[in-house]
Amino acid sequence: MSYLEYNTKYVPSGFRKLVYLNWPVIMLITAVACAGFIMLYSIAGGSADPWMSAQIKRFGVGMVLMIGVAMVPIWFWRNISAVAFGVSLLLLIGVEFFGSVGMGAQRWIDLGFMRLQPSEMTKITLIMVLAAYYDWLPTDKTSRPLWVICPILIILLPTALVLRQPDLGTALLLLTGGATVMFLAGVHWAYFASVLAAGVGAIVAVFQGRGTSWQLLKDYQYRRIDTFLDPANDPLGAGYHITQAKIALGSGGWTGRGFMQGTQSRLNFLPEKHTDFIFTTLAEEFGFVGAFALLMLYVLIIFFCVASALTNKDRFGALLTLGVAMAFFLFFAVNMAMVTGLAPVVGVPLPLVSYGGSAMLVLLIAFGLVQSAHVHKAR
Amino acid sequence: MKRKTRDTEISARKIGRRALVLGAAQLGIVGALGYRMQTLQIDQADQFRLLADENRINIRLIPPARGQIFDLNGQPLATNEQNYRVVMVREDAGDVGEVLERLTKLVPLDPENLARAMEEMQRRSPFVPVTIADRLTWYDVARVNVNSPALPGITAEVGLSRVYPWGADLGHVVGYVGPVSDYDLSRIDDQDPLLQIPKFQIGKTGTENKLERRLRGSAGTKRIEVNAIGRVMRELDRQEGNSGADVQLTIDARLQSYVQARLDNESAGAVVLDLENGDLRAVASAPTFDPNMFVRGISVADWRDLNENKYRPLAAKAVQGTYPPGSTFKMVTALAALEDGKVTPEETIRCTGWVEVFGTRFHCWKRAGHGNMNLHESLKQSCDCYYYEISQRVGIDKISAMARKLGLGVKHDLPLSAVASGLAPDKEWKRTVHEQDWRVGDTVNASIGQGYVLSSPLQLAIMAGRLATGRSIKPRLVRAVDGYEKPSGAGESIGLNENYLRRIRNAMGDVSNHSRGTAYRSRINASAMKMAGKTGTSQVRRITAEERARGVTRNEDLPWERRDHALFVSFAPVENPRFAVAVVVEHGGGGSTAAAPIARDIMLQALYDGEPPLDAYPSGARGRIAEQQRKIRERVPPGSRGKDRA
Structure with a gap:
């Protein structure tokens, strides 16, 4: 398919594309990232090193990549979706053999200049390939069983590989993100209802299987779930993270203890305070006002993405935009739910804020795709 | 393949509807998150603020100087002597063995105590000072201090220890002090937090024991901020205690x-x-x-001698x-x-x-x-x-x-x-x-x-x-x-x-x-x-x-x-x-x-x-x-x- 297949009145070209970028989203992303920089500076005890300066560099690289991706026409991305997904699958298999172990899990391949986390990459390519699939599939076939099994397999394959690493958080994100795209594409309600029922069955199986030879999760994952269900029964052991996170959050109050005044993070009571638990530091130092403002920034990003998707007549572009927005939503919602004690600790970073290279890069590339869809949509 | 316009529009409408359903769900989740933040940060803020302070603030007791005991003519019978000891902080020492070897050349180290200190050092956090040698002379301490550049992690400290200048002459009258034991705690009804200090010295016999309350004085306190692993970050404030009352006996x-x-x-x-x-x-x-x-x-031998002596010293x-x-x-x-x-x-x-x-x-x-x-x-x-x-x-x-x-x-x-x-x-x-x-x-x-x-x-x-x-x-x-x-x-x-x-x-x-x-x-x-x-x-x-x-x-x-x-x-x-x-x-x-x-x-x-x-x-x-x-x-x-x- 070519550009001419689209019933377009006007599509920008050349440097004019820059004008048609989704600027509100860029501003919001930058604002969220800046909040992250401030927090990393504070957590380092008022120092740009070791985290803030590195994070700014990555953000800069990511923004350049994002604009770069945005400049490339969306149909190019659609056309390479399947290939990109295939590559990330291969890489996922690759980490099984060449991966480095970190935090008790195989997660990355060391490329020398950076650590590549194929699971991060898969988060985008899965959405891409599903969006392309439903773009290709005639709408009347969407809900036919055969055409439903195909995307399910596409989702389950990387999910299974990620679960093997083991990375429960990412696996759940892949599963939910993929299901969201299917849902948006118009797959019949009944499928989701039955999957939900099966999910409940699976949860029962997970708990029933505990301690037997066919137990489905690792012991530490069971412990995390236990801790989530009742953090108080082990406040110094497994429940320590959640308890301390809640203390940090709660002690922030309305307006927080002030920039660089958070005792919980400064005195190391918080675990992984610069990565997964960075939100607690923010909430401690800037209080409810700061935490809620960050939440609103995220909501606005989603809002502008959805708005862009709803005005996009291109099925791939709309599905991709909504898929990325949904994945993004899942990232911050799961992270916030986790640190506020609403969800178990599954190791999901706060998008754009937590310290971490590949998550940031992957996310900005994803937003590059969203921008590409936005720039190249028919007007 | 050329796609029909109508097809696209139907699909777009369908995507729009489904997106709105998801959006509503998302708003619901965001609402839940916001409500959760409000609960934790506004409704329960005071409670969590307290917990945060409990986390970081430790109250340490400052033991008071024990009151002295004098005789009728003002001769000291029980007094406090500066007691010099050498402590070591493992994380500052670098090569512990090397530093200890150098220290051995300067001051007398009891191998038994040294082994105990090493064991304690391994067991405790690396920043906790562990006593290596106790009751050193002023000359020993001076030697350590002069050589401090070669002894990283080693510091000389001064404490007070009880001394009875008249020794055995007043053993039965003045008695002696010793570290508070579980038995002492179970026997005496005393809520004084000082007794909770490990190895705190209390009167065991004689007037040291009977006048314990007056001789002990009252504890001072200092509030210190500690981090998650207990390292002292800074002292927030301190309140000095009162040293114990001096006692004059009628004994000459x-x-x-x-x-x-x-x-x-x-x-x-x-x-x-x-x-x-x-x-x-x-x-x-x-x-x-x-x-x-x-x-x-x-020592065990001395204790046995005292106990088994038929003249019952x-x-x-x-x-x-x-x-x-x-x-x-x-x-x-x-x-x-x-x-x-x-x-x-x-x-x-x-x-x-x-x-x-x-x-x-x-x-x-x-x-x-x-x-x-x-x-x-x-x-x-x-x-x-x-x-x-x-x-x-x-x-x-x-x-x-x-x-x-x-x-x-x-x-x-x-x-x-x-x-x-x-x-x-x-x-x-x-x-x-x-x-x-x-x-x-x-x-x-x-x-x-x-x-x-x-x-x-x-x-x-x-x-x-x-x-x-x-x-x-x-x-x-x-x-x-x-x-x-x-x-x-x-x-x-x-x-x-x-x-x-x-x-x-x-x-x-x-x-x-x-x-x-x-x-x-x-x-x-x-x-x-x-x-x-x-x-x-x-x-x-x-x-x-x-x-x-x-x-x-x-x-x-x-x-x-x-x-x-x-x-x-x-x-x-x-x-x-x-x-x-x-x-x-x-x-x-x-x-x-x-x-x-x-x-x-x-x-x-x-x-x-x-x-x-x-x-x-x-x-x-x-x-x-x-x-x-x-x-x-x-x-x-x-x-x-x-x-x-x-």
Whole structure:
């Protein structure tokens, strides 16, 4: 398919594309990232090193990549979706053999200049390939069983590989993100209802299987779930993270203890305070006002993405935009739910804020795709 | 393939609808998150703020300096000495082994302590200071400090540790401190948070223990901020505590030291009582122990030696030991009979060497008998038969009442570990304790301080003091606490007939000043210092009729545990008594030979407030006394034994 297949009145070209970028989203992303920089500076005890300066560099690289991706026409991305997904699958298999172990899990391949986390990459390519699939599939076939099994397999394959690493958080994100795209594409309600029922069955199986030879999760994952269900029964052991996170959050109050005044993070009571638990530091130092403002920034990003998707007549572009927005939503919602004690600790970073290279890069590339869809949509 | 426009529009509408459904779900989740934040950060903010502060703020106690103990003249008896120690912080040391090797060349390190310190260092966080060497000299510390660049992680610290400059001389009186134990905590009802400090030193025995509350002082506090692994980040504020109150005892350390020296090689107790105010000038028990040994941490061998020694060095015999008072009790029996009108001072009773009471023969110590005895002669020569007779006339209850009036069989309130109440038996007591009726034979036995009667040297000194002054003198050991003087123990009149008392005193004067007195050989020659006294020899075994028939075995031929106790009570000067002295020598033999000379020497030392001139002694004894004084002088000079370690 070519550009001419689209019933377009006007599509920008050349440097004019820059004008048609989704600027509100860029501003919001930058604002969220800046909040992250401030927090990393504070957590380092008022120092740009070791985290803030590195994070700014990555953000800069990511923004350049994002604009770069945005400049490339969306149909190019659609056309390479399947290939990109295939590559990330291969890489996922690759980490099984060449991966480095970190935090008790195989997660990355060391490329020398950076650590590549194929699971991060898969988060985008899965959405891409599903969006392309439903773009290709005639709408009347969407809900036919055969055409439903195909995307399910596409989702389950990387999910299974990620679960093997083991990375429960990412696996759940892949599963939910993929299901969201299917849902948006118009797959019949009944499928989701039955999957939900099966999910409940699976949860029962997970708990029933505990301690037997066919137990489905690792012991530490069971412990995390236990801790989530009742953090108080082990406040110094497994429940320590959640308890301390809640203390940090709660002690922030309305307006927080002030920039660089958070005792919980400064005195190391918080675990992984610069990565997964960075939100607690923010909430401690800037209080409810700061935490809620960050939440609103995220909501606005989603809002502008959805708005862009709803005005996009291109099925791939709309599905991709909504898929990325949904994945993004899942990232911050799961992270916030986790640190506020609403969800178990599954190791999901706060998008754009937590310290971490590949998550940031992957996310900005994803937003590059969203921008590409936005720039190249028919007007 | 060209896609139809309609197809796209239908799909777009469908995507829009589904997107709105998802958007609504998302808004719901965002709402839940916002509500959660509100709950935690606004509704429960105060509670979590408190928890955060509990996390980071630790309250540390600052132990106060323990109050010091002084003697009457301001000599320090228990004081705090700066104690230098070397501590090591593992994380600052780098190569621990290397640093320790260098340290070994500078200061003496005990390998056992070193191993313990290494083990502790491995167990605890790397930033926790661990004591490597304790009780170092100033020179050791200086060497460490000079070489500090080569000793990373090593610092010299100063602490306070308890020192008893007079060492063993006051071991039983002052006692010692030691680290608070679980047993202590279970035994004492004390909420003082200081006791929760590991190894906090509290008084274990003696006045250190009895005056613990006053000596301890109150804790200061400092609030410190710590991080998650307990490292101290900064001190937020501090509130100083109050150091413990200083205590002044009535003890005269120099006299006490002399008494201890004089009792050397005996198992004995001696008490010197100031008759002006009841002050205890010396409370000595021999053998004794060095309390410093306990503060430093007593070795197993030393502890076994103290515990298994048959002379019981840990027992404060002067206040804790109870002995049959023997003939020193005769004043009690005499006064009881006199006050009751059952005998007059002039009445004579014939001593034939024994008395038969309901078929049992009670013997006088003098087999041939003393002949006719009145009160004066019976005391002077310590005739037993006289007391067998008058005690039967007056009865045990009145004798016991008199004993208690004179301070026997009564627990005196002193801040010492174990103050014995002794025993002044009466009919009621025997019925309660032995469930038997009192028999006349019991009274006869008690009349000469045998049988059930028990008293401590302290009680005997008080008895002598009350007889000498006619006042009910109360012993006082603590002169002042924190500068406030305690009430004097001078006491009111005891309410006894002054005429009888004078006769008793005269008789006691003749005991040591009349050539037929039992303690004549232990008299004081200086005319202004003449001493009155009474000897006592109390049996610890029963002499059978058979043994009496063949001749009573001499003390020297008996094993130590079966020899008689030697006792002597005294006061001086006779005319204007200033001191009362009681001496009990366990299994020492006769009171006149074993106890009286000691009491006389102590009395002279007290009267002259130092070494008496030789002409205060009877001329025949001077050579021996001079030799004895020289020996005592040659002991390590008192007051320096605690300090010779530095």
